[in-house]
Amino acid sequence: MSARAWLLSDMPGSRRQASLGQWYRNWLSFKGNPLAMTGLAVVVFLVLVAILAPILPLQSPTAQALADRLQPPSAAHWFGTDELGRDILSRIAWGARITLTIVIMVVVIVVPLGLLVGTVSGYVGGPLDIVLMRVTDIFMAFPRLVLALAFVAAIKPGLESAIIAIALTSWPPYARIARAETLTLRQADFVKAARLQGASPLRILWNHIVPLCTASVVVRMTLDMAGIILTAAGLGFLGLGAQPPLPEWGAMISTGRDYLLDQWWVATIPGLAIFVVSLGFNLLGDGLRDVLDPKRS
């Protein structure tokens, strides 16, 4: 029996086969969406570049060559060089690592935090719900970049502070989504059935509610990714994110600004990188939503 037939079997022989089959079907329907596949390709490319940056035949992203400063794109420097003669291609590739670090760290903090606050708040209800939601409201009331700015300024500028600042300002919408979903799910018959069976609240949250909220939170996350990348770049641009000489894309734009009129590539190339990656995440998120959204069918 071929792997495909095994995955698409109408009569799976184990829970694992059923769940893998489900994934495979989702993949098949995702694959049919060319835009989503483009997004996935961009994201996969970003990840590959970030992982492979140290072993790719690139020049050092920090090696200065003042004789070669502000070279236009050429065979030797595909994307040209910046004001210190550093190869922009190499800086973009290494910058991908920074962008990816920020993205992953923010996801790792925001998704569990949002899910935790939202599902607990929605399921338990009562005073706890009110307290948690007011806290969420307070965080939501701040403009994201301003709060991040204040936070970074209060500790010290740097990559870690940028990550924490972005995470701090982006979890509330996830808590809101998770809470809204939990409120409807709490009334669902399958949750009532679980209560009847004697399942503990923790078990109900973990087994029944969290898996159903995760899909929409993940979709929202991929759609938000562009915003996160932009915020990170914005912080970098203002000199509050990753510090020089780290090749952060936003910081690269910031320095390139001085040469925008005569040496356009210095600021434009990192700008394009931010644009392409943000777009890629957005397309991926759209595609994921079509496949995963529980409200779809």
Place this chain on the structure above:
Amino acid sequence: MSAATVEISGLSISFGSGVRQINAVKDVTLAVADGEAFGLVGESGSGKSTVLNAVAGLVDRYSGTIRVAGEAVTPKRSLAQRRLVQMVFQDPYGSLHPRQTVDKALSDPAVIHGLDGIGARVERVLADVGLKPEHRFRYPHELSGGQRQRVAIARALILEPRILLLDEPTSALDVSVQAEVLNLLRRLRIEHGFTSIMVSHNLAVVSYMCDRIAVMNRGRVLETGTGDALAKGQFVHAYSRQLFRASSGYDRSLLGDLWQDAAER
């Protein structure tokens, strides 16, 4: 007749507060004997489902007492008390977790109660409700409405409850599928000997399935009688008679009384 397994006395339930307060159930007293098939009929808003939910322990606040198997119970129940009472819901689409296989839905309760030989239990209960082994690892969306309802019944039965609560178990199903599920429920009751309480708006279904029936309207139990009496139209309360006649098909002559009644609502 042996002692009552479910005894409800003076049960009142209200939702909301102040001017928005809705008194869903008003002073309901019922006793269901061991092994009996009991039915609750009424229209929407009669409070029949709320009574059922209270027996199941899904209503947090009520006044009055509920005794299950001789023991007074509250909304907070022990595992052993939970195991006694299981329920089948109306909507076969909403009562199964969309991302869980049948196997997971059926094993979970057994895991919670620490039962042994879960795999064998799942196989047995699937066969019991007329599903094939091939259905075991399917997701709900890969099953028909009737099959889902069978899974929901299986999930309730895997804990071997003494009381099975049925909340409009067939009203979302096509009539031919309804017949299959009703037959299944009758057969299971004979084989397992559980007590059942069925809620429905369909008089014919309730009288076919139940030994004894209570008619509810606006939160109150109007009268209780045997299924035969209901089927023959021997219920005496004016509302019960109206319900009986309205259920027998379209009949213009009934309308005079009904308009009168509608004006009061």
Place this chain on the structure above:
Amino acid sequence: MSEPVLEIRNLRIAFPTLRGSLEVVRGLDLTLGRERLGIVGESGSGKSLTGRAIMGLVPPPGRVSVDRMSFMGEDISRLAPADFVRLRGRRISMVLQDPKFSLNPVMKVGRQIEETYHLHVGGGRRQAYARTLEVLAAVKIRDPEAVYHLYPHQLSGGMGQRVMIAMMLIPEPQLLIADEPTSALDVTIQLQVLAILEDLVRERGMSLIFISHDLGLVASFCDRVLIMYAGKVVESCLASELDRVQHPYARGLLSSVPRLGDDRPELPTLERDAEWAQ
């Protein structure tokens, strides 16, 4: 019999799927006079889509093909969408199962009915208001002026369905298609809604297509019944002669419903025969 109100020959509705095109309605013929016609079938039989096809409301990507579909002698099978709009609502109306989804939740019901009047009849505000009260009274609403000022969520299910019917009556359609209009209602309320429909048919000479899964109800309410299975009409008879139907599917449907006073130890279930779908 005079000229039929609606005549359909060989109606087919297909939906594209991953495994090729799936025909949901397969060659349906229908002739409707001034009568109440019931279409009965289980979910997936194609009964609702048939009703929608008459209204030109089959959702995409569904494809409709028909050899002949004529309404009051006029061929409507090849109408441009714009012309369908003229027909729809004005001469053919449809009432759906749940009024909650068909009414605008933030608009007084009276205003919504008036809007229908402006759309189909035109005329001034005062006429619209008068006509609105008139149709509300026609569906036996006791205090039309009070109901005029209510919002949809303030209506009970039966009241909502009556308002929907009132709205359909504004342009005085010649054909009303009712798709499960009472299945969300309590039996006693259901009776009232049916009585209103009956009066409309009798007093205004309207034709009615009543789509339902409830064979017993259709039998007691309609003049004639079509029974659909897998996209085809398997049986057509007078409602009064329903007990004498021949087709095994129709017989199965009839016998699988428990009746008051039923003492059969087991309900007969349908053994579906692949041949029925041929």
